Amino acid sequence: MKNExxxxxxxxxxxxxxxxxxxxxxxxxxxxxxxxxxxxxxxxAVKKDGKPGKEIKKFxxxxxxxxxxxxxxxx
Amino acid sequence: xxxxxxxxxxxxxxxxxxxxxxxxxxxDATSTWGGWVGCDYSNGTSATTSTITYTDSSAIWVYWxxxxxxxxxxxxxxxxxxxxxxxxxxxxxxxxxxxxxxxxAAEKKAKELLLDLIGxxxxxxxxxxxxxxxxxxxxxxxxxxxxxxxxxxxxKIIDLxxxxxxxxxxxxxxxxxxxxxxxxxxxEEFLKIANHHSPRDIGELPRAAxx
Numbered sequence: 641m642k643n644e645x646x647x648x649x650x651x652x653x654x655x656x657x658x659x660x661x662x663x664x665x666x667x668x669x670x671x672x673x674x675x676x677x678x679x680x681x682x683x684x685a686v687k688k689d690g691k692p693g694k695e696i697k698k699f700x701x702x703x704x705x706x707x708x709x710x711x712x713x714x715x
Numbered sequence: 716x717x718x719x720x721x722x723x724x725x726x727x728x729x730x731x732x733x734x735x736x737x738x739x740x741x742x743d744a745t746s747t748w749g750g751w752v753g754c755d756y757s758n759g760t761s762a763t764t765s766t767i768t769y770t771d772s773s774a775i776w777v778y779w780x781x782x783x784x785x786x787x788x789x790x791x792x793x794x795x796x797x798x799x800x801x802x803x804x805x806x807x808x809x810x811x812x813x814x815x816x817x818x819x820a821a822e823k824k825a826k827e828l829l830l831d832l833i834g835x836x837x838x839x840x841x842x843x844x845x846x847x848x849x850x851x852x853x854x855x856x857x858x859x860x861x862x863x864x865x866x867x868x869x870x871k872i873i874d875l876x877x878x879x880x881x882x883x884x885x886x887x888x889x890x891x892x893x894x895x896x897x898x899x900x901x902x903e904e905f906l907k908i909a910n911h912h913s914p915r916d917i918g919e920l921p922r923a924a925x926x
């Protein structure tokens with residue numbers, strides 16, 4: 641099953657796609673997820689059906705779509 | 716040629732009737748100021764104008780700051796300078812154009828991301844209004860494209876100052892998506908981070924995209 645991670649960036653988001661049956665792809669996506677979490681990004685698992693997003697602390701290879709967002713700050 | 720140096724130009728400027736053996740005319744604050752700010756300075760007496768050789772504000776500044784012998788710039792040098800400046804201006808224009816194109820492309824991508832979350836119809840409303848309605852567990856919110864969030868509490872609205880870090884480097888709509896996810900993902904933490912302004916009454920909620 642195809643899954644994707646959208647990483648917010650200054651030039652728009654970058655897509656990382658993996659197939660849950662391909663171990664190398666899953667591992668690469670997980671490494672990227674962990675590196676971004678270390679930088680302070682928040683991870684949200686979302687569905688395309690409009691349901692609210694859910695914050696996730698650990699990489700979920702079967703999340704469907706994960707959005708990586710820079711942490712928020714008060715203005 | 717005048718022998719003003721950094722050591723004596725200041726007293727010439729600030730004192731009246733300053734004279735030394737190296738300055739061959741009497742001068743005062745008014746005339747030195749005139750020399751500094753004006754072109755072709757002359758105090759009106761032939762004895763003084765014959766010894767003062769600086770002619771404009773840049774000339775006296777050079778005497779004051781560096782004491783070099785002032786050289787007139789040649790036509791060739793001026794042409795070379797003009798060409799260099801024109802090239803720099805052109806490069807600067809190109810950089811600004813590219814930056815603008817990058818910004819537009821980034822915003823387009825951010826809207827595609829929002830499209831995946833709210834669908835085509837609501838994206839149209841968002842594009843028209845610049846607002847996204849988000850339902851939290853405790854409150855409702857209006858996230859504005861301009862970068863601020865409004866918390867709706869019964870018939871009151873509270874402006875919240877909160878955004879993704881370094882939001883000005885990200886597309887505007889990515890900030891909107893970030894706010895939506897932060898509210899849905901952990902509303903309590905979101906409210907703790909946001910700075911709250913005083914509540915105010917609202918008559919009717921503004922139109923906004925929702926899900």
